[in-house]
Each structure stands twice: as structure tokens, then as C-alpha cells.
Amino acid sequence: MLSYPASLISSPLRALILAALLGTAAPAAAGITYQLERPSAAPGETVRIQAVFFNDGGSVARWQPPAQMVVQWRSPDGTIVRSLAMLASQHSSLSVPVNNFARVAWSTVVPRHAKGLQALSIEGESIMMALDVSGRDSGTLASTPAQGPVVDASTGEPVPVAEVTAAGAQPDAGPAPTEAAQAEWQALPTGFDSFRSALSEYKPMYFAVGTRGETTARFQISAKYRLFNPPAGREASFGENFYLGYTQVSLWDLEGDSKPFIDTTFNPSVFWLSDNMWTSPEQNWRLGLNTGVEHMSNGKDGEDSRSLNDAYIQPAINYRFDGGSTLTFAPKVKAYFAVANENSDYRDYAGFVDWNLRWAQDNGAVVSAMYRQGASRHRTTQLDFAWPLRRTFLNMNGYLHLQYFNGYGETLLGYNQRNESQFRIGLSIVP
Template identity: 70%
Template sequence: MAVIRVLRANPRLSFPLGGLAAALALGLAAPADAGVSYRLDRPSAAPGEAVTIEAVYFNEGSARANWEAPPELVLQWRGSDGQIVRSLAKLRGGKASYSVPVNNFARVAWTAVVPATVNGLQAVSIEGQPAMMALDATGRETGTVASTPAQGPVVDARTGQPLPPAVVSEVGASPDGGPAPAAVAAAPAVPPESAFDRFRSAISEYKPVYFDIGTRDKTTARFQISAKYRLFSPPGDRPADWSENFYLGYTQISLWDLESDSMPFIDTTFNPSAFWLSDNIWTSPGQNWRFGLNTGVEHNSNGKDGDDSRSLNDGYIEPRFHYRFDGGSTLTFAPRVKAYFSVGDENSDYSDYAGHVDWQLRWAQDNGAVVSAMYRQGDQRRRTTQLDFAWPLKRTWLNMNGYLHLQYFNGYGETLLGYNQRNESQFRVGLSLVP
């Protein structure tokens, strides 16, 4: 059975609808039956104006769910004077059938016109659904309740007596009065962002982040850190367009000798990049298939000079094919095809060992295991394989953040310094922050 989670396209409007419902003495938000949540896009509108009814179907069941969005809804408008008016709302876009994978949602909208004969506060219901919404349909010439500030103290709902000002101030409200719902809907939801807030909202995970230890031949640690920074952030009310999918990335991977005197680093690869990335270029009608793309340029260097210096640049294109299983997991196939340029003389034969394609496969379970594999094929049967397994520690007796991480590596290029040296099978275990 599908279970509902209320998702709001614009969280700023949740208070006005709740406030109007309270004014109607109904105390009703807009929950609905069998997997659907409804809401109005605004707290007030004059008779004759168009409003939007938005619906979200969220599937939290154990199997794919099918949903038929009706092309029309019958609305009932109930005023405080007892008048009831029925009208139609029409589905936008024409699509009515959805196949929703586990832990995914479908969103649709209907357009309705506020009936010319209604006035004042209205309880708006959908026939056949227990959903109840509220709208202030007072005419513009007389002003609306939704635009009138609330003057007066906050009272105890049981006794009607004013609460102490200190109690009200603790929740961030004024003891003497509050804003109107329409003013809250129009006001910014949050204060202007600081420079740090903008940076924090633009940075996100890129490649896996982990720290692993292995003991073959000698004890070593291999760890990787990685992040990407979005150059252009889209507004919060719409998906990013193509020009807003440009990123700067940085990845660093190190091999650390934990056994020798002074525990030196064997090698570190510094990998800055610039790229375009989107995982939602195309989605199948059933929402189980998605196609994305990652393409750009990157630099790899170990930061050393002399005989130990290694550096190269490459341009790459990485198509990404995602398949969403009904059981709540995703399989991703993402081959990265690379063309090298400005390769250092000290490693001019790099492609003979690394090849030109990283064959990548990843399976990720919702809140569960993550398994990934990478395979490279160089010249003369020079093969490289890396396997990774991560399990969330929240699902163990430790109940901690992060993942238990296991890694297997066999082949060439465990470090950039040793790109032409074959590494025998190496198993490591450690902690992953981003699997």
C-alpha cells in the first residue's frame, strides 16, 4: 500500500493555509486518501481569479505503484453563510497515468477558477476525497482577511488567557500581534544568505570519500576526499536548466605508509576538474529509467618534481544510465571515455596502462548497501579492477554515521607515481563518509 508524505513546492505557504483553516474553525490541513496530498498555491484570491491545486503522490510501499490522476476534479466551495458552490478544476499538461517507483513521487496540478458567487472565507473540498483546504475569497475592493494583520496577544487555547510575553518570544513571535497569511506568503522564507551560506548550499559530494587500511606486504592506508562546487545555483522553485549545471570539482587520493619510520606518504594525486553534470536529461514515462551526462576536463598531478613527477590532462565524456528497481534500489552504468592531452614526458605512455575507458557499474540500495565496480583495459592485457562495498553503520549496533567500507584493488595505477607498476590483489577495510 502506498503511504503519503506531504511535500510542498513552496514551504512558505504552509502557514497561511493552516491559519485560514483555523479561522474557519475547521482545523483541517489537506491530507487525502490512498497516497495523495493536496494543497492550494495561495492563501487568498478574488472571485473570478484562477488558482492552482497541487497534488503529490509519494510511494513509500514495497513495490511500484500506479496512479491515475483524474483529468478533472469536482470542487465544493463552502462559505460561512452556508452557501455551497460546486465547480470544476482541470488537469494541466494532459498526462494522467503514473508508474511511481518505491520512495519516489509524482506531482501534478489542476487549474480552478474561484466562483464568481462566493465571497469570504471558503472551505474548499474535493469530491470523493477527504482533503480540505481553505481560501480567502473576499473581493479585492473590500480587502481580504488574508491580508489583515492579526492584532492581539497569543492566548492559551484552553482558557483563552494571554500567555506570558517571554513564552511567546521564545518561539520567535511578537507578543502583541502577528503578520497576515498573505504577508507571510509574500515575505522571504529566510533571511538573506551570508557568503558562507551560499558556499555551503553550492558545495556537494562528488566522488566517494573514504579512509581504508590494508596489510599486504606492509601496512598502508588509502584515502580519498572529493567535492564539487556549483557555479550557478537555480532558484528554489524550479529545476536547474542546462546553463546551471556547470561545476568545479576537486578530488585527492593518497597512499600512506603506516609502517615505515616517520610514516611517509607514498604518493598523492591532486585532481581538479571543471565539468557539466546532470542526471535528469531524460526520464522514461514510468520513471524507472533516467539518462544523465558528466563531461568536462580534468588535471592529475602528484605535485612532485624530478624523476618522481607525474602529470597529465584529459577531456572526458561519461554517459550515465540509471535504472530504478521497484524494490527501492538503483543500478547505474557510467562508462567514462577519456582523451589525454598535455601528458608529461615522464609518463607519456600512461594510456598504455590506464586505457581510454573506465567501465563503471554501481548498485545502491535506499538506506542500505552500495556496491561499485571499476574496470580498465590498457594495452597488452594490462587490466585494472577495483571493487568497493559500503554498508551504513546506522544499521548496525554502533548506530553511527558513515559506512563500513571494503575495497579490493588489482592492477595498475593505485598511485599516479606507480601508474606503470602492477599491484597484486590488495584488500582494505575502513570508514566511508560518501560511498
């Protein structure tokens, strides 16, 4: 905990600053919490006050963050300065679904003559924060480590070392707030940490089994790798939205003597993706975009070889319902090139557009549909339904997955073979 020389602080102000230190991120009314972005700053610098509005009610909540608000700076000598904080983003009403949150920030300038530990409050809100505005050339409150043991606040007696260690702290000293902030920004991740932070799900991942003439399993694995991670606390720039993707779809014969794989489609890609290129002022409409180049091959040679390439663009229009679900329409428009001779008429069966529609509840059902129209009467339809198993008596990870397929292209090898209605049931990891 930060402290200040008692001789410089009157008793009422000392209590006020102590409350500020203990309540840096204390909640305000209406489910809003406020917090300063950093523990210290110099006079004349701009700092940001961050606010999070969380809706834990039973219906959608609307929040109108003010374009500006008045903040009070209270110095150790009793001086009070009132100044303005300006909203950093567009001034609009936010629509926050159930069990979701919205985040905004205001910018304000530290008063020119501020010095020492400042108790910062927002007029009209029961919140107080603390900012160290001491000189940076000397030891400051926020940059001075806390020397000494952890004590029982009511008795002043040292707490047993085992309890302090169990809390993840050092027995004899604690870091300064600025050190903790610098460690958060400057800590170098390991190679695996960097890989893990850049890797995420891409297309659905599932394993489903069905019987129609013969018992088969169809499964899909998919992931994407971000090439450039944006720094924490900043939205990604254009160049930081490039990804490498990989998807693999296999059809497995579960009745054959050696349980052979009928065919596997390997689908690497490179693409640019942004899930939020534009959002409506009410926060219920959102526009995203995925565009890139992909390769598809079944990895075989000779007469069974199949391969092609395409460039695509896939806008995604999302509508957020007040009840806590999202409807997404994402048509994928494709232009083929470098198509192998063995499947030169692939476009006649797959067409040039995948019409995708998806409805997803928060922590609930996920329903998706894909339709393709090739030349003549070459139509393909796939329907998927997923339900979280945590909401069943099993209380386990994953989703119950149901799939219906009818048409062409269940495998790349059989792109021109019609598959009659096929139902499958299984488990999905990513619906």
C-alpha cells in the same frame, strides 16, 4: 489563524471555512496530501494544487494521477462554483518505491467572480483548502497580520509569554500568511548559506587501511560546487547545471619512519551534470549525464612529476527496482590532451573508458565496480562495498567500507606499475 466577519458567514459555512483553514494540507486517502502553492490570489489568476503521494507500505506502489479533476469553490455568501484543474505534467502512471514519494501539481483558474475567503475542495477527496481572494488594494485576510496575544482556545485566557516565545512566536502579534510566503522567497541568505547550499558530495569519500607487504592507507575526498542555484520550486535550466569539482586521492605509508605520503593525486574539474535528463513513464528508468574537462596532477616536479588533462562524457543509466534499490551503469569515455612527457604513455595503462557499475539499496548496502582496459594486458579492477553503520550495534554515522584493488594507477606516480591484489577496510562518509 485567519478570521472572517461573522455577520457575513452563516454558521454552517463558518464551520466549513474554519475546517478548511485548519486542514490546508490535510491528508487524503491512499497516502496523498494536497496543498495550495500560496495563500492568496486574485480572480482570474492561475494557482497550483500540489499533491504528494507517499508510499509507506511494504512494496512498490503505483499511482495514476488524474489528467484533470473537478474542484469546488465555496464563497462566504454560499455560492458554489465548480471548475476544472488540469495536470501540469505528463499524464502517466507513477511507480513509487517503498519509503519514497512522488510529487505532481494541477493548475486551476480562480473564478472571475470569486471574492473573499474561498473554501476549495476536490471532488471525491476528503480535503478542503482555503484561498484568500479578497481585493488586493485593501487589507486582505491573508495579508492582514494577526494582532493580539496567543490564547488558550478552550478558556480564552492568554497563554504565558514564556510558552509563546518557546514556540518561536511573538507574544503580541503574528505575521500574515503572505508575509511568511514573501519572507521565504525574499530572505537574503548569508555568504556562508549561499556557499553551503551550492556545495555537495561528488565522488565517494572514504579512508581505508590494508596490508600487503607494508601497511598503507588510501583515502579520497571529493566535492562539487554549483555555479548557479535555480530558484526554489523550479527545475534547473541548462545553464544552472554547471559545476566546479575537486577530488583528491592519497596513498599513505603507515610504516615508514615519518609516515610519508607515497603520492597524492589532485583532480580539479569543471563539468555539466544532470541526474535526470529523462525518466520513463513508469518512473523506473532514468537517464543522467556528466560531461566536462578535468586535470590530474600529483603536484611534484622533476622526475616524479605526473600530469594530464582529459575531456570526458559519462552517461548514467539508472534502473529502479520495486524492492527499493537502484542499479546504475555509468561508463566514462575520456579523450586525453596536454599529457606531460613524463607520463606520455598514460593512455596505454588507463585506457579510454572507465566501466562503472553501482548497486545501492535505500538505507542499505552500496556495491560499486570499476574496470579499465588499457593496451595489451594492462587491466585494472576496483571493487567497493559499503554498509551503513547505523544498521550495526555501533549505531553511528558513516559506512563500513571494504575495497579491493588490482591493476595499474592506484597512484598517479605509479600509473605504469602493477599493483597486485590489495584489500582494505575502513570508514566511508559518502559511499
